[in-house]
Amino acid sequence: MDKITQLSILQMAERISKGVLSPVEIVKAHLEHIDQLEADIKAWKLVDRKRALETAELLAEEVRLGRIRSPLHGIPIGVKDNIDVAGLPTQVGSKVFQHAKPAQKDAKIVAKLKALGAIILGKTHTTEFTWFDPAPTRNPFNHNHTPGGSSSGSAAAVSAGMVPLAIGSQTAASVCRPAAYCGISALKPSWRNLPTDGVFPLAPTFDSLGFFGRTWDDVSLAYEVFHQHGHQEKMNLSHHSVKILKVGIVEDPLYQREGSPHAIKVVKQISKLFEEAGHAVERVTPPHPFDDFITLHRQVVAYEAAEYHGATVQTNKANIGHHFVELVESGMAITKESYEKARRLIEEMKADTWKAFQPYDVLISPPVPASAPKRLDTTGPPNFTTPWTVLGGPLSVIPVALDSNGLPLAVMLAAAPGNDTELIQISKYVERMKGLNLKQLSQA
Incomplete structure (x- = not known):
């Protein structure tokens, strides 16, 4: 990786604030890195090159005028392709949506990150319908190994240094598993602690969002800035901390x-x-x-996936991967009484x-x-x-x-x-x- 793509988010932010590094330079460095690696890793569904550079120019002008929105000002991010970005299609890894029209508005999390000065570099690959049918993405550590899913592209893009921060979603293990496989840090906050408005649903009872970063400082900075907590060591933990955990x-x-x-x-x-x-x-x-949690989770996810996507599967079965078809068809066989009992348990x-x-x-x-x-x-x-x-x-x-x-x-x-x-x-x-x-x- 070149020097810019090796920097942490905080290091980039400090250089931007001092005027020694511009958002345009940061975006260009990451786009060049994508050009070098993407053919092998296949992390991106779509790179929004032109708009990212235009946004970087606008944010650079804000810096020159003395306005810096947050530590994420000028920082490029990747967005999983089940999360709406205005002007870009949301295709959810499926042929069913290959001709989808661009989203009319940003998902709530995207809108907030843009307001904080983050630059959307593009949409990262997801498994189909965010379930088990794989994306084309490869593991940056070894291209013959899976990067995990369903947030495959987000994790691989961060791991390979193509972007310093990315958003993923998790209904079962779709943030934590790819982070583990790709050797990066990740946070899946408490359920609904990041807004899911504008996110393609799989099973709303469990659907959650999360951040990927190369280090925990990057991940925590993104979360804390998003919630406007600041970047502070609130628990004051150290090697010599008096707090015993x-x-x-x-x-x-x-x-x-x-x-x-x-x-x-x-x-x-x-x-x-x-x-x-x-x-x-x-x-x-x-x-x-x-094991009991896993069994009940499957029942709830199958039932809710069938509720949301049953008609789509019935109409487009030949163009949908077998894992998702099996999930939805099993959900159609679950009664409402069984579903409600599973929720109570x-x-x-x-x-x-x-x-x-x-x-x-x-x-x-x-x-x-x-x-x-x-x-x-x-x-x-x-x-x-x-x-x-x-x-x-x-x-x-x-x-x-x-x-x-x-x-x-x-x-x-x-x-x-x-x-x-x-x-x-x-x-x-x-x-x-x-x-x-x-x-x-x-x-x-």
Whole structure:
């Protein structure tokens, strides 16, 4: 990567504010980087080159006039192609929408990011209907391996340095899994803590948005600026912090059954860091097996997907991938009574689980069973993250190591719904404790 595309968002923002780097230079550098890598990685559905440069010129003029909207002023971002951007089509990875007209207005999250000075560089690839039928995107670490899904393009674009920040969505594992596979940081906030207005629905009970960045400082800056909290260390965590965290290492039969030795080892590495820093670390087993959450999640997602997209599937079945067709057809067979029962059970299980997890400031688990599979016809298993999506709290993914094949491994941190700010500060603390840098990490 050239020097500009190696900078963090905060470094870019500081240079913009000092007048030593312009939004135009930043956009041009990232467009050149896309030109170099896109043929192999295929992260982008559409690069809005002309409009991005025009926007950069306008924002550069604002800088010259002394107006800087936020630390995101002049920062290019990628937007997953299930999120509306005015003037661009939303095609959701499907032939059904290949002739879709441009969106008339921005999704709420896009409108807010534009108002903060972010520059939309384009739309990133998604799996079809944001389900399991893969996008053409490849993993930047090894092009024969999946980047994960459904936010495939957003994660790969950030990982490859094509853009410093991207938006994705998650209904099961679609932010956390690709972040883990592509070796980058990600935040899926508490359910609906980022607005989903203008986002193509899959299952609204679980649909959420999230940010991808190369580091936790980038991810947290985006979230904090979006919510106008500022960029501050609110918990004042440090290596010598007087605040002792209570850390829960989550154990469930699912992890024991499907987790690879590498995935389990990186969780142990992070738990050891907490112990060595003087924090209280305990092992905790959820009161309900995570397999039960996965079963109920599938019922709810199938029913809601059928409600929203049943007619589209029936009319266009030959042009839609088999994974999504199977999901919708299974949803059509679920009665409203069964759906409502599943929703009630989920709420009861969530209450029990958060009661059991209540003593812990942060909970640690693997986001995926292993590193990215050497396959392009799959996005990898979502099961390790799906129960946490159902639980509805904030999730962070932090890259930790490389496996014996040179592929990233990560841990996932979780907290109770509403504790987003606390989880963000703990995640930054973990990144700094480890001094994480995948280029320098030894193999797990």
